[in-house]
Amino acid sequence: MSVERGVAAVVLTVALAFAVSPVAAAVAAEGSGITRPQVPTPVSTEPAPETPAPTDAATPVPPTDEPEPVPTETGVPPTAEPTPTEEAPAPTEVPVPDEAPVDEPDNTELAPIEPAYADPDVDPVSWIIAIAVLLVGIAVLFLIRRRAPRRRVNEVMPAQAEPQTHAEPAVVLAALESSGEAMIDAGYSVVSVTEALVDIAAANGYPTAEIVVFPTALFISASADGQLRTGVVSSGHSALLLHQVEELDDAIESAQSGALPAAAVPSRIVAIRRLPRPYNTAQRLIAYMFLSSGISMLLGASWAGVLLSAVLGAVVGSLLLAGAGTARRYQALITVGASFLVGVSVFLLIRTDIDPGVLPSLIAPLIILLPGALLTTGVVELSTGQMMAGAGRLAAGSMQLILLAVGIVAAAGVVGIPAREITSAQEPLGALGPWLGVAVFGVGIVVYQCARPASLGWILLVLYVAYGAQVLADVFLGGVLSAFVGALAMTPVAVIVARQRSGPPAIVSFLPAFWLLVPGALGLVGVASLLGGDTGGVSSLVTTVSTMVAIALGVLAGTAITGRVRRGPGAI
Known part of the structure; x- marks a missing residue:
């Protein structure tokens, strides 16, 4: 067991x-x-072992231990399922058959434009002063109309009267050549020159004379007794001053009526060209400072800007007076040099805390160099069918603007321009400043352009009527139409003044008012902006062209009104 x-x-x-x-x-x-x-x-x-039968002499055998299995350690982690690296491709859209295009209504609306009188920036004091100035001007005109006008020569003897003598063709041709050349130098339009020369030819017995006038040339053809005489004159080389223009106007009227013989016309023209100036060089230089200051007041300068314009006006005036006898081929260098000096001075000064007003300080010293009158006269000539003359004046005026703009752009490149509003000064002179500027401008232009001292009052009358009409029209009609109203108002006033005994010819009082209204400043700003790479200058050029057309139409309308009052060279 x-x-x-x-x-x-x-x-x-x-x-x-x-x-x-x-x-x-x-x-x-x-x-x-x-x-x-x-x-x-x-x-x-293997089958289960059977229990052996017990034996007496059995010796127990120890069981053999089987080897215990040892686990094998592996350092490889279980493999993860691979993640797709590429996104599934976007499903391809099924093409939809094109439907017939449906015209949608255009919902573009025009931007609202407020009337000119609704502009909140309009200063009521300014247009109240304009009304008062116009009323005073009308009263003065009414009073002088009641006085006996001076008897002009062409009113004593009508230009179409039969000639008393029949001059030789060569004599008449010389009279027409000298008269036409002087009128072109004085700044008359080709229409006025043509009409005056036709009258002179008719007064001397050559009513069929053919005359072609250009701003720089004159072609005259006269025939008598079967002989044809033709003359060609180069003109426009030397500008006449206002005292010479006044004498020339009287001489041309005398020749138109026949009171001045054709043989005496050339010598009379030579004497007019040799007339001494009523003011010396120093007085003219000071007058240019007045002229520059007055324009800066009109453009909205501060007192610092007025002072700067006077100083720069002295510099530019010195250049112009010194270069008066220089050959025409060097005039372009004087123009560019003057604009460069003005530009450098203004751009350096505005880097300080002084606020002179960029536009007034740039434009005012260059006022005589601005071709606004030239451009507007070209528009007048184009409007009257003189295509060659009008296109030539427009080309010359545009080139003058480019020369001035090149000097300003070069100055900006040398000095640099800080960010600054260019229209006017931040602290202008106020509502009375421009009206004071008109008087200062008038005094300066009379002395610098050498008008007779007796003409000062009449010229100031025309200036104030023109500016007052422009300011008042600007309130109710806007800027472009205001130029039309100003030109329309000043033309008959200049003609009425010319009928007075002490009054200057119409063109003498008309030209200063023309410089006051013409948009040369806007044109210069536009061209300078375009040369500097600013496409915003296009709007300034468009405004300039529109204003020139408006002034031209105003002059034509005023001439049509006054044509029944007086016909002669002074009828612009």
Whole structure:
């Protein structure tokens, strides 16, 4: 029995060892963090041992321990499923058949435009002053109309009267050539020159004379007794001053009526060209300072800007007076040099805290060089069918603007321009400033252009009427139409003034008012902006062209009104 119990105990021990060994290995692996692969429990295919029959001399044999399997540690982590790196392609849209286009209504609306009188920036004091000035001007005109006008020569003897003598063709041709050349130098339009020369030819017995006038040339053809005489004159080389223009106007009227013989016309013209100036060089230089200061007041400068304009006006005036006798081929250099000096001075000064106003300080010293009158006269000539003359003046005026703009742009490139509003000063002179500027401008233009001292009052009357009409029209009609009204108002006033005993010819009082109204400043700003790469200058050029056309139409309308009052060279 003891032997059987011993054998049973050995068998039970071996069975327990096989049963416990997988559990112990799993616990050990779990504690060390290593996952132990599951090892299947070996299943014995051998038949279960039979219990041997007990023998007396049996010797117990110890059981053989089978080797316990050792788990193999692997450091390779389990492989993760691969993540796709490329996005799935977008689904292809199925083409939809094109539908017939449907016209949608255009919902574009025009930007609202307020009437001119609704502008909140309009200063009521300014247009009240304009009304008062116009009323005073009308009263003065009414009073002088009641006085006996001076007797003009062409009113004593009409221009179309039969000539008393029949001059030789060569004599008449010389009279026409000298008269036409002087009128072109004085600034008359080709229409006025043609009409005056036709009257002179008719007064001397050549009513069929053919006359062609250009701004720089004159072609005259006269025939008598089967002989044709033709003359060609180059003109426009030297400008006449206002005191010379006044004498020329009287001489032309005398020649139109026949009171001045054709043989005496050339010598009279030569004497007019040699007339001494009523003011010396120093007085004219000071007058240019007044002229520059007055324009700066009109453009909205501050007191500092007025002072700067006067100083720069002295510099530019000195250049112009010194270069008066210079050949025409060097005039372009004087123009560019003057604008460059003005530009450098202004651009350096605005870098300080002084606020002179950029536009007034740039434009005012260059006022005489601005071709506004030339451009507007060209528009007048184009409007009257003089295409060659009108186109030539427009080309010359545009070139003058470009020369001035080149100097300003060059100055900006050398000095640089800080960000600054260019229209006017931040602290202008106020509502009374421009009206004071008209008087200062009038005094300056009379002395610098050498008008007779007796003409000062009449010229100021025309200036104030023109400016007052422009300011008042600007309130109700806007900027472009205001130029038309100003030109329309000043033309008959200039003609009425010319009928007075002490009044200057119409063109003498008309030209200063023309300089006051013409938009040369806007044109210069536009061209300078375009040369500097700013496309915004196009709007300034468009405004300039529109204003010139408006002034031209105003002059034509005023001439039509006054044509019944007086016909002569002074009828612009």
